[in-house]
Amino acid sequence: MSSYIIGTCGHIDHGKTSIIKAINGFEGDTLKEEKERGITIDLSFSNISQGDKNIAFIDVPGHEKLVKNMISGAFGFDSVMIVISAAEGIKPQTVEHLEILKLLGVKDAVLVISKKDLLSEEELNSKIVEIQAFVAKYQFNIQAIIPVSIYDEVSIENLKEKLFSLELKNREEENFFRLYIDRVFSIKGQGSIITGTVLGKEITKKDKLFICDINKACKIKNMQVHAQDVEVAKISNRVALNLTNVDAKALKRGFLLSKKGYLRGFKKIDISFNTLGEYLLQHNKNYTIYIGSKHLEAKVTLFGSIESLDEGFATIKADKEIFSIYGEKLIIREGNKTIAGATILNPISDPLRKSQKLQLLNALEEKDFPSAYVILLEAHKKGLGLVSSAQRFALSHEEALQKAKLLENCFIDEKELIIYPLTTQKIIIDFIQAIYEKNSYALLSISSLKLRLPWASDSFIETSLQHLLNTGLLIKENNLYRSANTKEDLSTVLEERILKRLQDEDIAPTAPYNIYDNLDLDRKSGDNILKALCSKKEVVRVEHNLFIHALSLSKIIAEMKNIIKEDEYIDIKNFKERYPLSRKYLIAYLDYLDKFSEIKKEDGKRYFTTA
Numbered sequence: 001m002s003s004y005i006i007g008t009c010g011h012i013d014h015g016k017t018s019i020i021k022a023i024n025g026f027e028g029d030t031l032k033e034e035k036e037r038g039i040t041i042d043l044s045f046s047n048i049s050q051g052d053k054n055i056a057f058i059d060v061p062g063h064e065k066l067v068k069n070m071i072s073g074a075f076g077f078d079s080v081m082i083v084i085s086a087a088e089g090i091k092p093q094t095v096e097h098l099e100i101l102k103l104l105g106v107k108d109a110v111l112v113i114s115k116k117d118l119l120s121e122e123e124l125n126s127k128i129v130e131i132q133a134f135v136a137k138y139q140f141n142i143q144a145i146i147p148v149s150i151y152d153e154v155s156i157e158n159l160k161e162k163l164f165s166l167e168l169k170n171r172e173e174e175n176f177f178r179l180y181i182d183r184v185f186s187i188k189g190q191g192s193i194i195t196g197t198v199l200g201k202e203i204t205k206k207d208k209l210f211i212c213d214i215n216k217a218c219k220i221k222n223m224q225v226h227a228q229d230v231e232v233a234k235i236s237n238r239v240a241l242n243l244t245n246v247d248a249k250a251l252k253r254g255f256l257l258s259k260k261g262y263l264r265g266f267k268k269i270d271i272s273f274n275t276l277g278e279y280l281l282q283h284n285k286n287y288t289i290y291i292g293s294k295h296l297e298a299k300v301t302l303f304g305s306i307e308s309l310d311e312g313f314a315t316i317k318a319d320k321e322i323f324s325i326y327g328e329k330l331i332i333r334e335g336n337k338t339i340a341g342a343t344i345l346n347p348i349s350d351p352l353r354k355s356q357k358l359q360l361l362n363a364l365e366e367k368d369f370p371s372a373y374v375i376l377l378e379a380h381k382k383g384l385g386l387v388s389s390a391q392r393f394a395l396s397h398e399e400a401l402q403k404a405k406l407l408e409n410c411f412i413d414e415k416e417l418i419i420y421p422l423t424t425q426k427i428i429i430d431f432i433q434a435i436y437e438k439n440s441y442a443l444l445s446i447s448s449l450k451l452r453l454p455w456a457s458d459s460f461i462e463t464s465l466q467h468l469l470n471t472g473l474l475i476k477e478n479n480l481y482r483s484a485n486t487k488e489d490l491s492t493v494l495e496e497r498i499l500k501r502l503q504d505e506d507i508a509p510t511a512p513y514n515i516y517d518n519l520d521l522d523r524k525s526g527d528n529i530l531k532a533l534c535s536k537k538e539v540v541r542v543e544h545n546l547f548i549h550a551l552s553l554s555k556i557i558a559e560m561k562n563i564i565k566e567d568e569y570i571d572i573k574n575f576k577e578r579y580p581l582s583r584k585y586l587i588a589y590l591d592y593l594d595k596f597s598e599i600k601k602e603d604g605k606r607y608f609t610t611a
């Protein structure tokens with residue numbers, strides 16, 4: 001079934017809610033206050049199906065003080081019914097709503113001339129011409145102009161047919177699912193339910209979700225689209241999700257749900273804006289920012305002026321993190337005035353200089369992603385993850401990779417999806433070279449270098465090692481890299497070095513990994529050497545991470561037996577008095593004593609069995 005969202009817009013009392021009711025019988029104004037005052041206060045959601053088409057209606061309030069609620073519905077419209085009363089014509093919120101829809105990028109529209117019963121046919125026709133001329137200025141794609149009266153069933157039927165025959169497009173698919181919560185409630189025995197419009201990509205019931213604003217993962221217990229249980233909800237579906245692992249009280253309208261791993265939040269994001277009419281955006285001033293169904297207070301700083309501008313780039317600085325994506329629209333208001341609309345260019349804060357930032361914003365505005373990569377790479381010398389392209393550029397991994405491949409002077413790790421500037425390779429090469437110059441017995445692998453260069457991908461390290469093989473500085477044996485200048489048999493040398501080291505450290509040897517790292521030795525090779533020393537009985541493994549020189553062990557065991565002779569027993573206390581080692585060693589050696597048949601253990605003390 002295809003599903004589209006058609007919203008309403010227009011001045012208060014022009015008949016929006018009545019028209020929806022006439023179409024599908026849905027009583028929108030159900031809040032107590034709505035009934036008392038006879039106006040729509042909050043959004044209301046209803047739907048109607050015909051054949052394999054479903055239309056979800058989002059009805060919005062027309063009151064000038066409630067434009068904030070209108071925006072939190074309008075960002076999700078695929079199309080809009082512009083409702084203008086034939087009797088009243090264009091009024092202030094007709095204009096404001098049209099402006100907001102334009103700023104939000106809603107294009108497809110049906111122009112509904114309401115309350116036609118109040119005019120003669122002649123008056124009506126001239127009113128339609130007038131209204132049409134006015135609305136034309138906003139350049140909507142007006143698919144039909146339909147005069148209606150709720151008292152004229154034929155006109156309502158006509159509108160309904162028209163709505164079902166519209167050639168509607170869903171919003172463009174993005175790379176991942178997003179949903180701004182617009183209602184939250186809890187049902188006894190079921191838990192938290194939220195509703196919203198599916199954006200970005202479809203969602204399946206088994207998907208793991210992430211509530212960005214409270215940094216919380218949750219799962220879907222049940223999912224409904226228009227009161228039907230479903231396994232999948234598609235783009236533009238109005239969906240109700242019964243969530244597990246989260247209390248309804250912790251959720252609010254405006255919170256963003258997504259899948260884990262796609263979005264990062266930032267307190268600063270960059271936008272490109274245009275103001276409405278005569279308004280100007282002031283530098284360093286606080287405004288209310290509307291994104292999706294969320295609104296927040298934030299400071300706006302301008303690029304290119306320390307006073308005010310009617311268009312340009314700006315940075316939004318908020319107290320809380322904003323989870324947004326490239327190309328997302330937002331509305332900037334001051335009190336009850338809509339000042340400007342904007343498009344998010346840079347949803348991620350990078351450590352960029354102002355001149356670099358300006359270049360980046362220019363590139364992003366032009367959708368020139370390769371140039372954007374080049375600028376970003378200057379700030380991400382240790383690698384720019386392509387996975388972030390979904391948020392950064394609204395590109396899939398594949399598209400991002402394709403664009404990245406066009407770049408010069410870059411190293412692209414296609415497996416780990418990271419790009420590095422080629423200049424970074426020198427950092428890696430110099431780093432490796434320095435190790436082998438200082439220690440001609442160094443024997444490292446890619447994975448052992450990765451431990452020291454955690455930001456570098458395996459294949460970037462490998463390419464750098466290859467360079468050192470090519471220059472003749474290193475030799476590769478199996479997966480290990482050794483210096484070309486040492487002629488000795490490395491395994492003998494390393495065995496001797498490890499043994500010497502254990503000998504020196506005597507009864508307080510360091511853990512194997514520390515020894516290997518100190519000797520610039522690959523950990524797996526180190527383990528093999530240590531194993532060989534153990535089978536030759538030159539080294540003994542006392543416990544998991546404690547390897548000791550065999551002579552040192554014999555010595556300490558003899559000393560322990562002496563203590564028993566002197567004190568009749570040994571325990572941690574009298575042992576520590578003679579050998580102030582750390583407990584780790586003392587306990588290990590005491591436990592080791594239990595291997596001897598002449599030793600027995602009672603209440604944490606060891607005695608001779610023959611005593």
Ligand SMILES: Nc1nc2c(ncn2[C@@H]2O[C@H](COP(=O)(O)OP(=O)(O)O)[C@@H](O)[C@H]2O)c(=O)[nH]1
Nearest residue numbers: 012013014015016017018062115148149150151
């Ligand atoms: N005469 C006439 N009155 C209408 C028509 N449609 C709505 N109304 C009345 O206009 C008033 C406002 O309607 P409502 O649907 O609440 O307007 P909204 O604020 O745009 O949602 C109500 O009293 C309706 O009964 C119509 O087609 N003809």
Ligand SMILES: [Mg+2]
Nearest residue numbers: 016017039040
């Ligand atoms: Mg209404």
